[in-house]
Amino acid sequence: xxxxxxxxxxxxxxxxxxxxxxxxxxxxxxxxxxxxxxxxxxxxxxxxxxxxxxxxxxxxxxxxxxxxxxxxxxxxxxxxxxxxxxxxxxxxxxxxxxxxxxxxxxxxxxxxxxxxxxxxxxxxxxxxxxxxxxxxxxxxxxxxxxxxxxxxxxxxxxxxxxxxxxxxxxxxxxxxxxxxxxxxxxxxxxxxxxxxxxxxxxxxxxxxxxxxxxxxxxxxxxxxxxxxxxxxxxxxxxxxxxxxxxxxxxxxxxxxxxxxxxxxxxxxxxxxxxxxxxxxxxxxxxxxxxxxxxxxxxxxxxxxxxxxxxxxxxxxxx
Numbered sequence: 001x002x003x004x005x006x007x008x009x010x011x012x013x014x015x016x017x018x019x020x021x022x023x024x025x026x027x028x029x030x031x032x033x034x035x036x037x038x039x040x041x042x043x044x045x046x047x048x049x050x051x052x053x054x055x056x057x058x059x060x061x062x063x064x065x066x067x068x069x070x071x072x073x074x075x076x077x078x079x080x081x082x083x084x085x086x087x088x089x090x091x092x093x094x095x096x097x098x099x100x101x102x103x104x105x106x107x108x109x110x111x112x113x114x115x116x117x118x119x120x121x122x123x124x125x126x127x128x129x130x131x132x133x134x135x136x137x138x139x140x141x142x143x144x145x146x147x148x149x150x151x152x153x154x155x156x157x158x159x160x161x162x163x164x165x166x167x168x169x170x171x172x173x174x175x176x177x178x179x180x181x182x183x184x185x186x187x188x189x190x191x192x193x194x195x196x197x198x199x200x201x202x203x204x205x206x207x208x209x210x211x212x213x214x215x216x217x218x219x220x221x222x223x224x225x226x227x228x229x230x231x232x233x234x235x236x237x238x239x240x241x242x243x244x245x246x247x248x249x250x251x252x253x254x255x256x257x258x259x260x261x262x263x264x265x266x267x268x269x270x271x272x273x274x275x276x277x278x279x280x281x282x283x284x285x286x287x288x289x290x291x292x293x294x295x296x297x298x299x300x301x302x303x304x305x306x307x308x309x310x311x312x313x314x315x316x317x318x
Contacts, residue, residue, distance in 0.1 A: 006243060009034035011044060011253035021148065022156030025051035031111075032231065035257035039229045040206070040282060042255065043112045047073065047103040053110075055155030056098035064114040065198050065208045066090040066101070067278060069235075073108035075174060076100050076161055082170045084108075087177035089197035089208060100161065111233060113280045115206060175201045177210055191217035198280075209279045213239065213270035219277075221291045222265040225258075227284035228300075232256040232268075232277050239275040242267045250275065260284075265292050 014034030018027050025048055032042035047053050056076070066075075068088045074081040075090050078097030084090060092099045101108060122131040123139060130139045143149050180195040191214035198208030213219045222242060234254040241248040241256055244264040250256075258266055268275055285301035295308045 006246070006248065007036050007257040007259070008241070008248060009036075009255050009257075011255070014044075014255070016044075019148075019152065021152040023050075023052050023160040024054065024152055024156055026053050031233075031255045032257065035231070035255045036259070037229065037231055037257040038116075038259040040113070040115050040231055040280065042231050042233070042280070044069075045101075045110050045112055047071075047101060047108045047110075049103050049106050051103050052076075052160055053101040053108075055151045056100050056161055057151070058096070058098045059092075059094045059114075061094050061117045061119070062114050063094050063203060063205055064092045064112060065201070065203055065206060065280065066092075066113070067111045067197070067208065069109040069111060071103060071106050071108040073101060073103040074163070074167060076102055076163075077171070077173075079162075079164075080171075081164055081167045082174055083167050084174060089175050089177070089180075089201045091173045091198065091201040091203045093173070093202065093204065102160075102163070111278070113206070113208060113231065115282060173202045180210075189218050190220060192219050204283075206280065206282050211275075211277050211279055213237075213268060213275040213277075215270050215272050215274045217270055218242075219268040219270070219275070222267045222293050223289050223291050224263055224265045225260050225284075225287055225289050227260050227287040228282050228289075229260045230258040230279060230281040232258075232279050234275070234277045236276040237273040238271040240269045240271070242269060260287075265290070 009031060011029060014029050014031045016027055016029040027046045029044035031044055032040065045053050068084055068086055070086055072085045075084050077092065077099040101110065124130065128139050130137055140150055144153060175197060177195060177197060180197050180200045182193045182195050184193045193212045195210040197210050198206065211219060234250050234252050236252055238251045241250050243266050287300045289298040289300060296305055297308060298305045
């Protein structure tokens with residue numbers, strides 16, 4: 001299946017790029033784009049020993065959630081460092097200081113989840129300036145003729161951030177999977193265990209859950225969202241993605257994008273070895289979730305579930 005077909009890609013299929021600019025060295029795999037995500041993004045970043053993932057940066061509105069697949073390293077945040085390793089979840093909230101990641105003696109392999117917030121800014125081409133929010137700023141090209149992001153070029157010229165003699169204690173925004181309380185659901189067709197690692201690490205606008213599905217069982221009822229967009233990453237085992245009337249085989253490395261408002265319901269069914277995946281999504285108080293099997297609707301913001309007695313589909317015409 002080609003990358004992005006039906007909102008599905010794989011670690012081995014999505015487009016990638018190696019970025020090497022001074023101390024900033026990593027291979028980026030654009031999983032969100034490969035799967036066709038719309039309002040959220042997902043990148044796999046593999047940082048070689050001694051490298052740094054990105055320039056030190058701070059978002060004004062976007063919060064980022066990282067999940068460590070393999071390797072060890074340091075999370076650098078506002079001048080402090082803390083050790084990170086496999087199955088750690090790291091949350092960088094907006095407006096809390098610059099951050100980046102540093103691999104030490106081995107490659108650090110992480111998944112980076114985040115929303116795509118597109119702020120309007122007014123550019124003045126002739127005078128090389130822009131209005132960003134309430135600020136009038138000089139404008140430089142976003143990338144060099146070689147398509148190297150300007151921030152990477154300037155950060156590389158400064159050299160790596162200073163490291164304190166010893167890493168500090170881990171902040172509340174870094175949690176290990178093993179330290180997050182599991183919640184198990186067992187119903188006639190549904191059996192899973194979820195760990196809300198994003199919430200445990202302090203995420204606010206988005207969420208990340210680690211899910212184990214019992215062999216042969218469903219992860220959840222078939223459902224679709226009106227406003228919330230979801231991304232799924234298969235970590236282990238295998239199974240089937242149920243997508244409307246279609247079914248697709250899943251294996252480790254598969255990434256599934258479910259944009260909001262498609263009207264096409266989805267769920268996962270685990271294979272004989274069970275299914276383990278990450279589920280990332282936005283938190284939208286006005287979201288409505290529809291369950292076609294039972295004709296139920298969940299009004300998420302007010303925590304009310306109702307059943308539709310009569311169901312009519314709008315064909316888009318008056």
